[in-house]
Amino acid sequence: MLLAQEARWKLELDEVLLMVTGRAPHKEIEEDPGAEVRLEMATLAAEGEEGVRASDLEVRRDDTSYSYRTLELLAEEDGDREIYFLMGADMAAGLGGWKEPERVVGLARVGVVPRPGVGLGAVRSALERLGAADRAEIIEMPLCGASSTIVRQRVREGRPLRHLVPDPVLSLIEERGLYR
16 A cells, blocks of 8 residues: 555556456465455455555456556556556566566556665666666655565464554454465
């Protein structure tokens, strides 16, 4: 949510979509509660956040979720709007290894958030190799080491989550015993 708020402010975005992955092409999430539950958590997180909403676009698709295809579908919905694809520096540095990375940067500008342990030089190099150095913005914001992996690990260890996830999401995780 910190990224969504900062990106919306810095890039002057009308709206930030929290895109919930339907079927990831290469990443198994340990103890995954399923796309529908992840969508429910994203919806709860976005409640009350002006200009932020969860999207079910990937969840309702039957095929594998590839970012380029999601961006194509968003562009088809409204070809006149400019799309930003927001990601952490760790993801941006590896963008060249994604399926159709040139299509990703062709369909959307890239908003990159610095992440602990990832140099922005690696991000710039990856974007230059894709011919997209001029289509990227670094979103300077307070460094936050929170990630879905850390949240799941903290749940397994019984450690506190308050302030790492919105309170309604925390309640859902506790009520359903997710990630234990």
